[in-house]
Amino acid sequence: MNAFLAELATKLMDRWLTALVAPGMLWVAVLVATTRLGQDAPFAFERLSAWLDRLARYPAVHAPVVVMLLAVAVVLVGGAVGLLVGALGGLVERCWALPGDLPPAAWLLKARRRRWDRATLRLRTAVLGAVERGADGADTRRADTLVLRRQRQRVRLGQGRPVRPTRIGDRYARTAERVRQVNGFDDLALVWPRLWTVLPDSLRAEITVARDGTSDAARLFGWGALYLVLSAWWWPAAPLGVAVLAVATVRARSTTENLADLIETAVDLHSADLSARLGLPAASSPAAAGHAITARLSPR
Known part of the structure; x- marks a missing residue:
């Protein structure tokens, strides 16, 4: 012992x-x-x-x-x-x-959600642009690259819309x-x-x-x-x-x-x-x- x-x-x-x-x-x-x-x-x-x-x-x-x-x-x-x-x-x-219910945690959560929403909007815009170019029969390689970049940008912000600060x-x-x-x-x-x-x-x-x-x-x-x-x-x-x-x-x-x-x-x-x-x-x-x-x- x-x-x-x-x-x-x-x-x-x-x-x-x-x-x-x-x-x-x-x-x-x-x-x-x-x-x-x-x-x-x-x-x-x-x-x-x-x-x-x-x-x-x-x-x-x-x-x-x-x-x-x-x-x-x-x-x-x-x-x-x-x-x-x-x-x-x-x-x-x-x-x-x-949890992000009270300031300043609530402010940080709000800012993170704004960044996520902007990244989601940019991704949606890039996807729509690639779809439109494909429908017109144009080359979509550059549009596809932009979509992938927008996806990576959003992934860096998290796996989903923020729920915590x-x-x-x-x-x-x-x-x-x-x-x-x-x-x-x-x-x-x-x-x-x-x-x-x-x-x-x-x-x-x-x-x-x-x-x-x-x-x-x-x-x-x-x-x-x-x-x-x-x-x-x-x-x-x-x-x-x-x-x-x-x-x-x-x-x-x-x-x-x-x-x-x-x-x-x-x-x-x-x-x-x-x-x-x-x-x-x-x-x-x-x-x-x-x-x-x-x-x-x-x-x-």
Whole structure:
């Protein structure tokens, strides 16, 4: 047992250092460089070098106790920044799933719908133009190419007309709607904790990995936001922050798609197991079984 606990503590410490402290120390290093460089001479690294040389000349800096205290302080500060980013990541995940009923989420949803409607109108116009050219017997290769380009432009905006302020929220909404229509789960949030207990370990492990990937992407989004904050004092931090945000967005969409697919798979394959565990009679269809499960679990 002692060996197991020691191994577990080592793994947790490694994860803490990798996920929180190391990125936090990097951000602190960029913060220090920001304070020494500034906006007027953002690449005057000789200033930073000269400042480090002045610090190295102090005798106290070379004392072992001081070095150890400085190392501990840097690790603690990096960990504190990492914890802050973890909180920002949780906030980002909540923002991704906002319903869009109230401002400013409602404004973003409205803007996304306007873009989708304009892209749909351009696609419809391109299709009508290709049909008309074909009816006249003209060459439609250029018109067909335009149709394909308009289709790709609309696909980049999402798989359907937006129903949430973000594309990630759209994916969650599509999952909830599919589960409601196909499996009869009117309230997936109510059923999911019970369904989780009947899932096999392999599927639960895959869902956990996908869920952790989504959280990691949200934390990466938080790091990008913190680097953008530093750009107020050192503008090269802006492209770094934008790059981190772009990577976080791509990763979040990928992990969310995977997570949603796994949730739908779990509901499709194991809703009957949950129904049997609840002692419900056999239903005529998966939707009917889902409605019975929801009614059984509903507090009303």
